[in-house]
Amino acid sequence: MAGRLQFWFEFASTYSFLSAMRIEEAATARGITVEWxxxxxxxxxxxxxxxxxxxxxxxxxxxxxxxxxxxxxxxxGLQFHPPDPFPQNGLKAARLALVARDAGAAAAFVRSVYVSEFCLGQDISDSAVLAQCWAEAGLSPDLMTRATAPAIKTALFEQTAKAQALDLFGAPSFVAGGELFWGDDRLDEALNWAASI
Incomplete structure (x- = not known):
C-alpha cells in the first residue's frame, strides 16, 4: 500500500510555490500519494x-x-517574478483549490496559480487570472461558482482550524504518520518518512 503525505500550502507562500512545482514528481517516484x-x-x-x-x-x-x-x-529552471503586492490575497484561490481537489485536479490548478503569481507576477485575487488558471487545469467553468458556496467557505475555515490543531506555523508543511516537516527543504525527508510507514 502506497504511503500518503499531506501537503499543507498557502498561496501567499513563496516556498510553497517551490514545493508545489516538484512534489508530484518526487512523490510518484517514491510511490507516495499527495493530499493537497x-x-x-x-x-x-x-x-x-x-x-x-x-x-x-x-x-x-x-x-x-x-x-x-x-x-x-x-x-x-523556474522563471521568477516577485508579486506586487506581497503577500498576495489567496482567499479565492484557496477556495477554488478545494473545489479543484474535489474534481481531482488540485495539482494542476494549484501549480497554475503559483505560476501566475510567482513566475508571471500576476494578481491571484483577480477573478480573470483565476479563471485562466482554472481553464489551464482543464476544469469546467461551471464548477467555479462552487467556490462561493457556503459549504466551501466552511470547508476552508475548517482547513485552517485543522492546520492550527496540527501545530502548523508556516508553509509549506508536510504531515505523514503524525510527523510534521516544515519548509521546502524538508520535502525529501517528509517523502522518505511517508514511504517508510
Whole structure:
C-alpha cells in the first residue's frame, strides 16, 4: 500500500510555490500519494500578533528570502517574478483549490496559480487570472461558482482550524504518520518518512 503525505500550502507562500512545482514528481517516484491541503496563514500569524508576513516584518529576513528564491528558481529552471503586492490575497484561490481537489485536479490548478503569481507576477485575487488558471487545469467553468458556496467557505475555515490543531506555523508543511516537516527543504525527508510507514 502506497504511503500518503499531506501537503499543507498557502498561496501567499513563496516556498510553497517551490514545493508545489516538484512534489508530484518526487512523490510518484517514491510511490507516495499527495493530499493537497490549502489553508490560510493569516489566522495563524494573527494568533502570534503578526499583521503580515514575517518576511515583511523583518526586512533582513525578507531580503534574504527574495534572493534565496532567485537562486533556487535559477537552479530549478523556474522563471521568477516577485508579486506586487506581497503577500498576495489567496482567499479565492484557496477556495477554488478545494473545489479543484474535489474534481481531482488540485495539482494542476494549484501549480497554475503559483505560476501566475510567482513566475508571471500576476494578481491571484483577480477573478480573470483565476479563471485562466482554472481553464489551464482543464476544469469546467461551471464548477467555479462552487467556490462561493457556503459549504466551501466552511470547508476552508475548517482547513485552517485543522492546520492550527496540527501545530502548523508556516508553509509549506508536510504531515505523514503524525510527523510534521516544515519548509521546502524538508520535502525529501517528509517523502522518505511517508514511504517508510
Amino acid at each position: 491541503q490549502p489553508f490560510l496563514l493569516g489566522p495563524i500569524f494573527a494568533a502570534q500578533g503578526w499583521t503580515t508576513s514575517p518576511f515583511n516584518l523583518y526586512p533582513a529576513k525578507g531580503r534574504y528570502m527574495w534572493r534565496d528564491m532567485e537562486r533556487l528558481c535559477i537552479s530549478r
